[in-house]
Amino acid sequence: MSYQTNLVADLNLISDYLAERTIPNLSKETLLAHGIDCVDLVILFGGAIPAAADVLGELWQTGLVKKIMLVGGIGHTTDHLRVAFKSDLHNQPEASLFADYLINTYDIPAESLFLETASTNCGENVQFALDKLLASGYRPKETLIMQDASMQRRMGASFAKIWPKKLTQIISYAPYKPLFSLSQDQINLGPSIWGLWEPRRYIELILGEIPRLRDDSQGYGPNGKQFIAHVELPANILSAFERLSRHFPELIRKAYQPNKDD
Known part of the structure; x- marks a missing residue:
């Protein structure tokens, strides 16, 4: 697999993980x-x-x-x-x-x-x-x-x-599940979903979620800002995040902000 293909695979792994559905569909x-x-x-x-x-x-x-x-x-x-x-x-x-x-x-x-x-x-x-x-x-x-x-x-x-x-x-239940794809070395986001974010903006959104979900001093869990219940992040999600962080360092959430929950 090419480097770009691996990036897309990591993006889809994290995107799918964040789009939680505790039931498979709404039929x-x-x-x-x-x-x-x-x-x-x-x-x-x-x-x-x-x-x-x-x-x-x-x-x-x-x-x-x-x-x-x-x-x-x-x-x-x-x-x-x-x-x-x-x-x-x-x-x-x-x-x-x-x-x-x-x-x-x-x-x-x-x-x-x-x-x-x-x-x-x-x-x-x-x-x-x-x-x-x-x-x-x-x-x-x-x-x-x-x-x-x-x-x-x-x-x-x-x-x-x-x-x-x-x-x-x-x-x-996540109402939609965006999917990243690769075309002529360009990262795209689809399928056709009304109002969907631009690819770079959505990458920023999903990469910003992992630090928030972490249960450490910088995160939102019980050991951090105490906004959310403990979330046990899977090892493959953390590994994908680290790889993507090296490729998109400018899109990672900035340092801990004591009074902001967004």
Whole structure:
């Protein structure tokens, strides 16, 4: 294998690992096999690209979800989302952008949506979503969580840290799985996914996740910033990250920032 081919293999290894799915797909047959005839609650987090809204909309139209929570204030991905949606809702939080699209495209009733519009980082996303659910009085038996594929595993670890285990069964499901490929020595990203990041930006996102998931003084786990539950990173993921770090040193997360959780 060529050096470039090895790079692509390492990128796909990490990308697939981060895009956590605790069930293989969202078909009725798969859900029934897990004892679920209809998901009580799906939470879609800001930071996800527009394609996630279509996954959620189709799930609604097939009658496989009862309630939806949309979470996210205004952050560094808001403009990207607004442009992709071609929305004229300026200065609106990401939860509102998703809600507007889902209501107008999939005829989802507004009363079936919970909106959390204040959170601006992963930790706030999870905590404020919990606060919103507890305040509503709604008690889902199972809750399916969807985030950008690059952040899906960290989001699951945040839930494991913050949400009471007896409150609801958490199903972590990355709504899309980007795939790197090589063409004429050019690294590409696909398949055709609406709103997908440019390859270099997505490389930066996935490489930034590994230091965050590490449970050391620099990471987000119990031995670091204590934002997430412990994550046991597989040896092959750490080895791939080290190789990619040498090739893309400028894309690796900068030094520990005591007051930032992004």
